[in-house]
Amino acid sequence: EDLITLLLSTLDLNGTIADTKGLRLPNQDAAVDQTTVRGALSSLQSRQMVDYKPLEREHLELTAEGQALATDGSHEAKVFNAVPSGPEGITVAELQQQLGPAAKIGQGKALAHKWLRFEQGRLTRLVDTIRDETQLDLQAIGRTGALPADRSPTLVKELLKRKLVTKIKSVSYTVVKGPEFALTVTKPATDITADLLQSGEWKSRPFKAYNFDAVGIQPPSGHLHPLMKVREEFRAIFFEMGFVEMPTNKFVESSFWNFDALFQPQQHPARDLQDTFFLRDPASTSTLPADLVDKVCEVHSKGGYGSIGYRYPWSPAEAEKLLLRTHTTAVSSYMLSLLARQQPFQPAKYFSIDRVFRNETLDATHLAEFHQVEGVIADRNITLGDLIGFMNIFFRKMGINNLRFKPAYNPYTEPSLEIFSWHEGFQKWVEIGNSGMFRPELLRPLGMDPDVRVIAWGLSLERPTMIKYGIDNIRELMGHKVDLGMIQSNPICRLDKKMGKELLEEPV
Numbered sequence: 001e002d003l004i005t006l007l008l009s010t011l012d013l014n015g016t017i018a019d020t021k022g023l024r025l026p027n028q029d030a031a032v033d034q035t036t037v038r039g040a041l042s043s044l045q046s047r048q049m050v051d052y053k054p055l056e057r058e059h060l061e062l063t064a065e066g067q068a069l070a071t072d073g074s075h076e077a078k079v080f081n082a083v084p085s086g087p088e089g090i091t092v093a094e095l096q097q098q099l100g101p102a103a104k105i106g107q108g109k110a111l112a113h114k115w116l117r118f119e120q121g122r123l124t125r126l127v128d129t130i131r132d133e134t135q136l137d138l139q140a141i142g143r144t145g146a147l148p149a150d151r152s153p154t155l156v157k158e159l160l161k162r163k164l165v166t167k168i169k170s171v172s173y174t175v176v177k178g179p180e181f182a183l184t185v186t187k188p189a190t191d192i193t194a195d196l197l198q199s200g201e202w203k204s205r206p207f208k209a210y211n212f213d214a215v216g217i218q219p220p221s222g223h224l225h226p227l228m229k230v231r232e233e234f235r236a237i238f239f240e241m242g243f244v245e246m247p248t249n250k251f252v253e254s255s256f257w258n259f260d261a262l263f264q265p266q267q268h269p270a271r272d273l274q275d276t277f278f279l280r281d282p283a284s285t286s287t288l289p290a291d292l293v294d295k296v297c298e299v300h301s302k303g304g305y306g307s308i309g310y311r312y313p314w315s316p317a318e319a320e321k322l323l324l325r326t327h328t329t330a331v332s333s334y335m336l337s338l339l340a341r342q343q344p345f346q347p348a349k350y351f352s353i354d355r356v357f358r359n360e361t362l363d364a365t366h367l368a369e370f371h372q373v374e375g376v377i378a379d380r381n382i383t384l385g386d387l388i389g390f391m392n393i394f395f396r397k398m399g400i401n402n403l404r405f406k407p408a409y410n411p412y413t414e415p416s417l418e419i420f421s422w423h424e425g426f427q428k429w430v431e432i433g434n435s436g437m438f439r440p441e442l443l444r445p446l447g448m449d450p451d452v453r454v455i456a457w458g459l460s461l462e463r464p465t466m467i468k469y470g471i472d473n474i475r476e477l478m479g480h481k482v483d484l485g486m487i488q489s490n491p492i493c494r495l496d497k498k499m500g501k502e503l504l505e506e507p508v
């Protein structure tokens with residue numbers, strides 16, 4: 001705390017800190033510990049409040065022996081002092097007796113310095129006085145941590161070899177202000193709270209970086225949402241009927257696959273901003289398949305395959321606009337284009353259950369996002385009778401028996417049929433799905449053989465779920481008003497379906 005304040009206020013005052021070695025905390029004599037300094041700097045740097053670089057350096061310290069020599073003088077000086085100044089000098093044995101082991105080391109040095117002469121077993125003085133450079137060097141090192149600048153660096157090597165000094169590495173830091181420099185540390189926010197949003201503080205408040213390596217909190221248990229349970233029921237039906245699941249993991253689609261490839265004219269009201277969420281950034285794609293773009297342009301503007309088309313100037317820019325898909329039929333059109341590219345043609349059954357988005361006015365039965373169940377069957381020469389027959393079987397597997405079909409209109413199917421079911425509770429026919437046979441204006445530009453027919457249908461996942469779970473407001477099923485207790489207290493599964501033989505015996 002104090003250290004951080006010291007660092008920040010010093011930076012504020014001087015702009016930089018050349019070397020943290022010189023820092024002193026108020027009321028404390030000792031220099032601050034550089035390991036602690038480093039900790040403080042790294043935490044400030046993570047908030048971009050400072051930038052720092054290490055200053056690595058070495059200094060010399062006296063060993064115990066070095067310390068003793070700095071006080072008492074070097075061995076060679078002791079030897080010199082022990083030799084009397086007269087011509088008779090001293091014998092080596094006498095010297096050894098006086099000085100102990102220091103005699104041997106000091107003797108060599110004193111001779112090398114030409115302070116003494118050794119002749120006929122005796123040491124005699126050559127000079128009257130000496131300057132004990134070793135002692136002076138050691139004293140300087142003791143004071144400053146280094147040899148004085150005018151002394152030869154090879155002396156350091158010698159002192160190291162004589163184990164009178166050791167090298168100590170140390171580090172301190174040089175610090176400058178970072179882009180987020182401030183005098184106080186604001187704790188970075190970890191979550192966006194209602195307060196932060198309302199006060200507008202979220203714009204300036206630093207946020208803690210997200211830790212993607214953190215292990216999440218293990219939930220005590222999980223509960224499947226009713227939508228996910230009904231989704232699993234539909235998936236099981238599709239799989240047992242031999243369908244393949246389509247990849248619906250991209251919520252963003254091009255207008256091309258969502259509308260144009262489906263022969264939906266560019267002036268169609270569904271393409272209005274009021275009905276579709278268009279993306280602002282990026283607003284368009286440049287990855288549409290050029291060959292299909294040309295063919296789709298042709299069928300919209302001029303017609304073909306027995307159709308007169310819509311006869312308007314089709315705009316590629318309009319088709320490139322990105323949107324949140326308004327139906328999963330966008331994925332069906334794309335998957336059919338892949339199927340058409342495969343030669344020879346293979347019959348196919350596809351399904352998907354995933355989220356779609358519409359710019360709706362929200363009410364008890366409408367949300368801006370919901371789930372669609374979508375099925376597609378492609379084969380040679382299948383008919384409207386196949387569609388109706390298939391729908392009866394498909395819905396019967398969901399426990400929905402009484403179906404009626406009503407002619408309807410879709411830009412991409414002809415004929416089109418809305419599917420109604422008798423609702424016992426409401427005592428009326430309710431619409432449960434939309435279906436039809438894809439138009440040649442859709443299939444032929446994708447390259448489908450002329451005799452290949454495609455029947456398809458779509459329904460919301462929310463409608464049957466609400467009926468089966470007795471929920472009458474869609475906002476109790478999806479979105480922020482959902483009562484989690486409702487999800488937790490619902491049983492794992494409903495036992496309201498007819499199975500096997502029982503199902504077969506029922507009249508269609």
Ligand code: PHE
Pocket residue numbers: 326327328329374410413434435436456457458459
């Ligand atoms: N796409 C249609 C919808 O959103 C459903 C549908 C799919 C209709 C396939 C016909 C064929 O309502």
